[in-house]
Amino acid sequence: MSTLDALVERTTSSSTRVVSVACAADTEVLEAVEMAIMKGIASFLLFDDEERLHQTIRDRFPELDGHPNITIIHAISKEEAAEKSVRAVSSGEAQVLMKGNLPTAVVLKAVLNGDYGLRSGKVLSHVAAFEVDGYERLLFVTDAGMNISPNLEEKAQIIRNSVATARACGVHLPIVAPLAAIETVNPVMTPTTDAASLVVMNQRGQIKDCIIDGPLALDNAVSIESARHKGIMSETAGRADILVVPSIEAGNILYKSLMYFAKAKVGGIIQGARAPIVLTSRSDSAETKLYSLALAILSSKK
Amino acid sequence: MSTLDALVERTTSSSTRVVSVACAADTEVLEAVEMAIMKGIASFLLFDDEERLHQTIRDRFPELDGHPNITIIHAISKEEAAEKSVRAVSSGEAQVLMKGNLPTAVVLKAVLNGDYGLRSGKVLSHVAAFEVDGYERLLFVTDAGMNISPNLEEKAQIIRNSVATARACGVHLPIVAPLAAIETVNPVMTPTTDAASLVVMNQRGQIKDCIIDGPLALDNAVSIESARHKGIMSETAGRADILVVPSIEAGNILYKSLMYFAKAKVGGIIQGARAPIVLTSRSDSAETKLYSLALAILSSKK
Numbered sequence: 001m002s003t004l005d006a007l008v009e010r011t012t013s014s015s016t017r018v019v020s021v022a023c024a025a026d027t028e029v030l031e032a033v034e035m036a037i038m039k040g041i042a043s044f045l046l047f048d049d050e051e052r053l054h055q056t057i058r059d060r061f062p063e064l065d066g067h068p069n070i071t072i073i074h075a076i077s078k079e080e081a082a083e084k085s086v087r088a089v090s091s092g093e094a095q096v097l098m099k100g101n102l103p104t105a106v107v108l109k110a111v112l113n114g115d116y117g118l119r120s121g122k123v124l125s126h127v128a129a130f131e132v133d134g135y136e137r138l139l140f141v142t143d144a145g146m147n148i149s150p151n152l153e154e155k156a157q158i159i160r161n162s163v164a165t166a167r168a169c170g171v172h173l174p175i176v177a178p179l180a181a182i183e184t185v186n187p188v189m190t191p192t193t194d195a196a197s198l199v200v201m202n203q204r205g206q207i208k209d210c211i212i213d214g215p216l217a218l219d220n221a222v223s224i225e226s227a228r229h230k231g232i233m234s235e236t237a238g239r240a241d242i243l244v245v246p247s248i249e250a251g252n253i254l255y256k257s258l259m260y261f262a263k264a265k266v267g268g269i270i271q272g273a274r275a276p277i278v279l280t281s282r283s284d285s286a287e288t289k290l291y292s293l294a295l296a297i298l299s300s301k302k
Numbered sequence: 303m304s305t306l307d308a309l310v311e312r313t314t315s316s317s318t319r320v321v322s323v324a325c326a327a328d329t330e331v332l333e334a335v336e337m338a339i340m341k342g343i344a345s346f347l348l349f350d351d352e353e354r355l356h357q358t359i360r361d362r363f364p365e366l367d368g369h370p371n372i373t374i375i376h377a378i379s380k381e382e383a384a385e386k387s388v389r390a391v392s393s394g395e396a397q398v399l400m401k402g403n404l405p406t407a408v409v410l411k412a413v414l415n416g417d418y419g420l421r422s423g424k425v426l427s428h429v430a431a432f433e434v435d436g437y438e439r440l441l442f443v444t445d446a447g448m449n450i451s452p453n454l455e456e457k458a459q460i461i462r463n464s465v466a467t468a469r470a471c472g473v474h475l476p477i478v479a480p481l482a483a484i485e486t487v488n489p490v491m492t493p494t495t496d497a498a499s500l501v502v503m504n505q506r507g508q509i510k511d512c513i514i515d516g517p518l519a520l521d522n523a524v525s526i527e528s529a530r531h532k533g534i535m536s537e538t539a540g541r542a543d544i545l546v547v548p549s550i551e552a553g554n555i556l557y558k559s560l561m562y563f564a565k566a567k568v569g570g571i572i573q574g575a576r577a578p579i580v581l582t583s584r585s586d587s588a589e590t591k592l593y594s595l596a597l598a599i600l601s602s603k604k
Contacts (some may be wrong), residue, residue: 133563
């Protein structure tokens, strides 16, 4: 049984990794930082108004006050915090970027800056890792957050991003299932024709380090019994590690359904830039933020 | 707490309803028929090769042999069984059509026949009713099975079909949530602009007998806490009875996620023809088939 807590454990051996946080003077952000520090999974560079950040730490997180794994760096505005935190990653001081209490757009603008940013020329995509009761493996879901309606080339890059994440988590040859509503190729359903192309791109070495098997409906991707019942002749159907959704709506619905109805645990990151980015939102639990940090740290370059 | 078993109970008062089954000589189909007969929710007209049907009943379902609520009618082929079973509904002998052991395409061809079929000029759409652990209401999901990528007009008709089903199940003024990835209107995301149009169509009386509130992400549709957390000012956000998915892929993924990960119970029917149609598949449990029959019987005209 693979769990997200096991990922956190795995991360403790990476304690030399540094996370750069834009706008850290926020109790919910600092709660996640504190958990990560206590678990020993990383050191942190915290960017924000120095006085306010110090004050918040002294008042609410006394264990972090003067902690050797924390460095506070002054920024006069959200924009400056974003720029400085991104520059810290560009320069190699930090290996992971984390969004604190500022709009996503401000962080992404700094990430995409042509001068000091983290552009790699690749598509940025969201990768989530779910721990679902009754499913023995971690289930990676991509892209439920960045690309609205990815075309074939974007899907190929989204898969490459997610394969890198899964491999960083110890899944050496992930099984990738491009999801559709059916498991056969139907010319009027683009998710099925794109899935067929992705399968052949994998066979021709255009997408490496994984096995792509699709199109599959969700049940045939995650249940060997369902795949057999449908008469699908495949060694990999029903054993997916990575579920590739055809649209942001399908992804968001799967993500929320797993969270709200299946009570799954989750962590998620943005891949495709020169370093992994943790873009958690205010509604995420401290646990989700910790899992996201673990995913990012494991995915970061050594 | 509304349950699917409560729907079955509610159906027992409709025992004068008749279900017409195309190609009934199949143990899985007859298993559902037997459950429905024992619960007293309907009578059945069974169409198939008479000898084979008699034989299967005698061998496997002795309690149905000679049962007063069962009538066997001979059909020499699947096509004839489809035609005769549809004609029985057209003529008013039966109020619900059920697919037995024959391809969906053969049944739908008979349903759509211009001469004896069940066309009403409306869009045919799938409506599923889910009982999800921890959610106090039945959750209707539409359309996870018929329309690949419905346009606005089709979505309006899909909603009307689902509202009729929800009302037949006792939800007098269902709250309808057109789902998207976000809860704001974004010009480049059609599910959000369509949702806005559907809201106004509801306000202008173009879609009646329900309250439409969208766009909503799944969590904001089903969790009042999530809706509040997002700052959504609405009395209905978080209290959806009907979830309208933007594509067949999103619907299929939600359907399968509820089944496989949240272990939900489900029944489903096709609405939009002159009578409800039960189109369950071989992989559906006998329980799902019974719930689908109950949904169809409740949705049928008195």
